[in-house]
Amino acid sequence: MQYQITHTTEYEYHQSVSLCHNVTRLILRNTEDQLCKKTVVKITPQPDIICEYKDFFGNNVMYFAIQQQHKHLKVTVVSQIEKRITAGSMLNFYQTTPWEEIKLQVLEPGDDNFDARQYITETAITKSTEEILRYAQQSFTPRRSLFYASAELMQRICKDFEFKPGFTTVATPLDIVIKERKGVCQDFAHFAIACIRSMGLPVRYVSGYLETLAPEGKEKLVGVDASHAWFSIFIPNTGWIDFDPTNNMMPGEQHITIGWGRDYADVTPLKGVILSSGPHQLRVSVDVRRIL
Numbered sequence: 231m232q233y234q235i236t237h238t239t240e241y242e243y244h245q246s247v248s249l250c251h252n253v254t255r256l257i258l259r260n261t262e263d264q265l266c267k268k269t270v271v272k273i274t275p276q277p278d279i280i281c282e283y284k285d286f287f288g289n290n291v292m293y294f295a296i297q298q299q300h301k302h303l304k305v306t307v308v309s310q311i312e313k314r315i316t317a318g319s320m321l322n323f324y325q326t327t328p329w330e331e332i333k334l335q336v337l338e339p340g341d342d343n344f345d346a347r348q349y350i351t352e353t354a355i356t357k358s359t360e361e362i363l364r365y366a367q368q369s370f371t372p373r374r375s376l377f378y379a380s381a382e383l384m385q386r387i388c389k390d391f392e393f394k395p396g397f398t399t400v401a402t403p404l405d406i407v408i409k410e411r412k413g414v415c416q417d418f419a420h421f422a423i424a425c426i427r428s429m430g431l432p433v434r435y436v437s438g439y440l441e442t443l444a445p446e447g448k449e450k451l452v453g454v455d456a457s458h459a460w461f462s463i464f465i466p467n468t469g470w471i472d473f474d475p476t477n478n479m480m481p482g483e484q485h486i487t488i489g490w491g492r493d494y495a496d497v498t499p500l501k502g503v504i505l506s507s508g509p510h511q512l513r514v515s516v517d518v519r520r521i522l
Contacts, residue, residue, distance in 0.1 A: 231313040231483050232267075232522035235439055237457075238515045239500050241303040245508035250296050252502030255437075256307040257282075257290035259489050262469075268310040275300050289489030289497060305500060310521070313483045327465070329376040333430050335466045346464040348492070349432040355493040356420050358428040361408060366425035376431070380463050380473055381480075383425055387418050388478035400494060415476040416494055419459040422475050423493065432464045434490045436472060437497040441484040441518045455516040457499060462490065486518065 237256055258266040273280075277294035285291050296303070336343045336350070352358055369383040394412040404421055407413045413421075419435055426433040440458040460474040460481055472481040489497045 231520065233311050233313065233441065233486060234519045234521050235309045235311070235486060236306065236515075236517045236519075237309075237439075237499070238304065238306045238513075240305075240513045242511040242513075243301045243303075243504075243506060243508065244510065245506050246299045246301050247296075247303075247504045247506040248299055249505040250300075250303065250502055252294055252296075252303075252305075252500060253498075254292045254294075254305060254307070254500045255285075255289050255489055255497050256305075256499050257292060257488075258309050258311055259288065259290055259487065261487055263314045263483075264487060265312045265314065266309060267312055270308045272304075272306045272308075274302070274304045285496075287489065287491050287496060289491070311486060313486070315483065326375050327377075328373045329370055329379055329429065329431060330373065332376050332464075332466060336432055336464065343464070343466055346432040346466075349434045349464065350427060350430065351492075352424065352427050353493045353495070355404075355495060356424040356427060357404070358424050359405070359408075362404070362421070362424050363428045365408075366428050369425075370429045376463060376465065377471065380426065380471075383422055384473040384475045385478055387422055387475040391418060391421075393418075393476060415459045415474075418475040419461045420493060422461045422473070426461070426463065434462050434464075434470070435493045435497065436460050436462050436481075436490045437488045437494070437499070439486040439488070439516065439518050440474075440477070441486070441520070455518045457488075457514075457516060458485070459494070460485070 257269050260266055273294060275296055278297040279295040282292050336346055370379045390411060392412045395414055397412045398407060398414060398417050404424055407417045407421060423433050423435060438458050439455060442455055460472055462470045462472045464470055474481050491497045
């Protein structure tokens with residue numbers, strides 16, 4: 231399966247901007263089940279400085295600076311990727327190993343699980359509370375496998391929480407999400423991560439896209455897709471296993487990964503600072519198309 235993803239971000243400034251520094255994490259990374267074959271990044275106005283590098287988590291990062299007066303910024307990233315069907319995801323090992331054993335194994339000295347240990351500690355966005363711990367404990371019962379506990383947690387979040395775009399922002403704390411039982415994919419991923427970390431287990435935030443299909447007999451509209459987010463648990467000797475609580479499913483060929491980190495702050499699509507005054511307007515358009 232091959233896809234073309236077009237992600238466009240536009241800023242319209244009410245006052246001229248004389249200088250801006252920006253960092254974007256929109257260049258897809260290669261994984262076991264996807265290969266990024268081509269990426270084209272177009273920035274208007276043309277940056278005076280631009281460079282690419284990999285961050286601490288291995289995500290692809292592009293930094294750019296515009297040192298000229300401008301009232302409009304447009305960043306378009308067009309990517310072509312190939313999704314692969316990988317074998318070995320459903321192994322008896324992670325279907326049956328209790329979460330308590332995995333928790334101890336991850337903490338054993340040595341380099342085998344060194345990378346995973348950085349995803350155990352809570353962050354400001356995924357800070358645990360007594361209510362979060364109680365919610366997690368309903369799935370993480372004694373001697374239950376990590377895989378099935380995580381799967382049930384995913385199912386419960388999908389059932390208990392209402393998907394409501396516009397109700398939250400990236401700054402909305404989990405306390406509000408839990409109280410109102412509403413939010414979007416970012417909120418559900420952060421809540422699941424907070425639950426799993428409250429049990430002392432590693433879990434990471436995954437940023438990406440999800441292909442949406444047009445109603446039968448109708449053509450898909452351009453730009454109707456959106457960024458997506460889910461969570462991934464770690465099983466020693468097996469690797470990272472993804473779960474999508476928004477859609478109550480394990481991500482497959484329709485899920486496309488941009489990158490991952492401890493939470494949204496580690497994989498923000500575009501962020502920066504500007505030298506200006508006055509407000510601005512933001513428009514984001516995403517289009518995910520099958521091309522083969």
